[in-house]
Amino acid sequence: MSWNKISCNRRELQLIGTLNGGQSFRWTHDKDKDEWTGIFSKTVWKLRQIEDYLQYKVIGTLPENSTKSNKNSKQDEKFKKTIESYFRLNLNLLESYKEWSGKDELFKSCCQQFYGIRMLKQEPVENLFSFICSQNNHISRISSMVEKLCTQYGEEICSNEGVTYYAFPTVDKLAQPEVESKLRELGFGYRAKFIQKSAAQIVELGGAKWFQTLQDMKYKDARSELMKLHGIGPKVADCICLMSLDHLEALPVDTHVYQIAAQNYLPHLRGKKNVTEKMYVEIGDHFRKLYGDMAGWAHTVLFCADLKKFKQNENDAPDVSQPKKRKKK
Template sequence: MIRYYLKYRCFKMSSNSDKWLRLCFEPKELQLKGTLNGGQSFRWKQIDSEWIGVFNSKLWRIKQYEHGIEFKVYTSNDDEPLVKKQKIIESSCSTDIESIKELRDYFQLDFNLREHYTQWCKADELFNSVANDFYGIRMLKQEVLENIFSFICSSNNHISRISSMVEKLAIFYGKEICSYNGSTYYAFPTIEALNQDGVETKLRDNGFGYRAKYIANTAKIIAEKGGNKWITALQAMPYKEAKSELMTLTGVGAKVADCICLMSLAHTSAIPVDTHVYQIARHYISDMPKQKTVTDKLYQRIGDHFRKLYGPSAGWAQTVLFCADLKKFQARD
């Protein structure tokens, strides 16, 4: 474990209780801004030079610098009554190595992104034209359950509203982690917490609309399938089987299933096709018909084109194009 810690040149910035930890890697292997606000995860916000967010039931503060990232991590204190949890509990030195491993896994830093960018630039002029500005866009390795419900919330929605809904789910049904800078942060709820009477009504009363029913029904289905045992089995399934299994959930169509396959199940060839990706695909497929909805046949054709163009990790490459297109779209608003 110590060899792993030193291998990646990770060290404490100071020995006091207000320390920042540093995780080092090659330049341009990770861009926090493009990765954390590109529509993958909805629990991150930027405050000045920091990104603050929740994953693995912990609160993380992360800052970018040229050769890596600096971070602090906070966890809950189960020994104190809930009403007294006002002071943040910071990660101790004994868990520094564990926290570094969690970050490496979350950002999938063992995936050599610069090497793949070089290949994708050679394969595609459009990718080459955006690669310099949209460098270091990585796929996050997210918790399956949170990803399922987050993308159910994404149906006919925009990022700020999706973020609000996901945060409400955590506040209503998640476990409190800590309070920091005037805000209280919560872990994403368990399937047991979401599978209880009154969830649909409460969510509908709080602005979830038709998604309230989708969330309540899906929580019930997952619980009936075995809960965490079903998630473990899902993680072991091949791509097509996992996608089909996900589509048995209420509110999970092909696009949402592919998001979950790509972002939580390590199926790097999954291509989620939405209106942005459809418009990007028109750049490549000259005879593609203009239509308001993407048929199953067209969905498959678009995905196959990107997989042929970029290879086994096409989902990563397509995400870079998605982020570039999303930036243009936001600039027009």
């Protein structure tokens, strides 16, 4: 398939910061061609930026994504809308950056280099199980686990240049009782149980449609519902709320985010060994008060800037473990 293009100012979208910053784990970068290959919406994509255009090419897609019409224009329009939705291109990010810069000097300095960081609109099922894999893990290993899930339980989309690509598996596939033991064999450890058990719970709650009810809820209610699943703590619940349920005020707090907050905003939290539940709430509420209803998105820019992901080996990426619960006296 040929390249298609969408008008998009480079200041509105920075692919490396958006695709390589720990939001999604299914993108690879060809540095020689400066092209990205990734999978979402059961479709394999190639992306690149040339001048003020985001260019995309569809390498393969499952039959259910193909239009019945023979007119390529309808198919092209469908893919274009999918890309626009995934990157939330309807939102004027320059305006948001201007607003956040006016509220915070640290953001104002960070956004000069880390412009165009977009909050991806991901599919909840993939988002949830990817972040179960993220617990006490680093980005390269998370990516490996996600690919194992897809290869083992996902539907084959296509093969291209010697690589076979798979869609993310359905909740029903992951809910099967034998999944836990198989994933343990594949090196998932305790996460194997979390994946199978939470998948089974979601099936009982109505499957993928259940996520729509969470999207319609208020943020804190949706977060509470997610935390009823096996292996879903505050941080993972906030990741799902932020990245796939349109609750852009959700703010996942890991040890790295704690360090940003303690060093720059909440000095009384410096020197703490663990992020307690009380600290977790305080940090999130501070940034929600500072940035408003898109606090999670704004803070993602600070996270990318502080992480310096692009200058370090990805194995140095921060641990994304859960905040520790305080012992009851």
